[in-house]
Amino acid sequence: MWFDKWSVEGPLYEFISRRDLYDARLEDTLTVDKMILNGEWSWPDGWLDIFPRLANIEVPNIHFGKEDKVRWLTKTYQKVDFSTSQAWSDLRDEWPSVEWSKVIWFKQFNPRNAFILWLAVHDRLLTQDKMAIWKENADFKCVFCSVTADNHEHLFFQCAYVKSVWRELQRYMFQMQGGDRMQSVISNLARFKDSKNIGVIVNKLMVAAAVYFIWQERNARVFKNQIRNKEVLCQNIMDSVRCKMMTIKVRNTRNVQRIAELWNLNWKECRLQAK
Template sequence: MTVADMIIDGKWRWPEDWLNKYEFFRDIEVPNLKESREDRVKWLTKQNSLVQFSTNQVWKDLRPDWEKLAVQRKLMTQDRIMKWQTNGDFTCLLCQRGVDSHEHLFFQCEYAMKVWKNITDNSPILSGNIGMFDVIEKIAAMKTQNNLAVVVSKLVLAASVYFVWQERNLRNFKKEERSVETLCRIIKDNVRHKMMSISVKNTMKVSSIAERWNLRWSNNSLVAIED
């Protein structure tokens, strides 16, 4: 089906069920078509830029901000489902103890706590902080600072929240599970790769942080240490 197939006598002919579901279709302006040109699929980005359609761009615009959803307690954990569904198993899928909730998942859960402690060993600022909301307050207090330690702390928090939530969903929907060691390796690799895209000056503190992540400074950036 082409755009031309959806227009008759200069008017849209949207299927009725489409209009009932997507009322904004009624407000779309009918384009001036030229028979000599083929249809081209465009995508309007979050920045209101009209670009050539690509699945990569769509994913960038539509993917959820997991860290923000977690902070706002909007992830669909089992404790939220309990509000309208009283029957069911609402036990944490990672440790099988406690109710699956934001507070439990980040990071009171035994599984998630082991992951968090392992990851934060590489981030002195976060070491010793167990609850996600305590960590957020600590990072927020340093919002005026833009040094590597603070940036890494943010990367560690974002990656930990994302992959712990991903692990929870893998167990819930696909019945697959990964060990603490495997998830820690995935999170660390994710943080390391993002650190390698940061431009930094060579200081003793930068070198110390880089070494914790098996990186080294070279030409104003961090690179992997070869085995």
């Protein structure tokens, strides 16, 4: 009822607080069908005055006994099954051309990685700091270091474990600077956003892949209790970037040679290839 976007007014928690639910003695976990009585909404007294947006929500036609399903609303307002590629193509044209857009979306980008990076830049992943608003007494701890609840800055840059991952990756990046904050890393990449330098492309691929794999690893640990060690995680990130690098057409310049050496690749017939 409160967290999913099932109505035209979006997720209701955006304007109804936990305190409001508590005062009305409503459960966090309430489902939509429980708020309907004889085909009408059974809003608590006064809610339609405090939250006039509720009046915009029609009583949905609930098919009892059927499983709920997550659907994606496309740009042309069609409901389809969710897929990353569909979401990406719907959202891509909508974004203003801000400084970081070419850091995320560039010719050689990986859609899956870019999508997670885009969400991360917008602080839109469901990290523990957000979950804590709704689970007041829960004791959230970062799955990597167990020191503090995770949030975007911590999870991707500040955590000691993640910092050691970046240190390892940096050996394969090209004069990568930007420090340990999302904003500074992205801004730094944005300074060279139009560059066709292979080093800049590798840096952009690495940042997107690192954020994607760190998020994936965090979720595997939280939800599946599966743990990869740091070396394997770094290797997975490198392998994904290496695959992408080998698809890019490059000339045999000094920069390309330098990157090829760093990654143990050979230049052959306009591509980098495994030795």
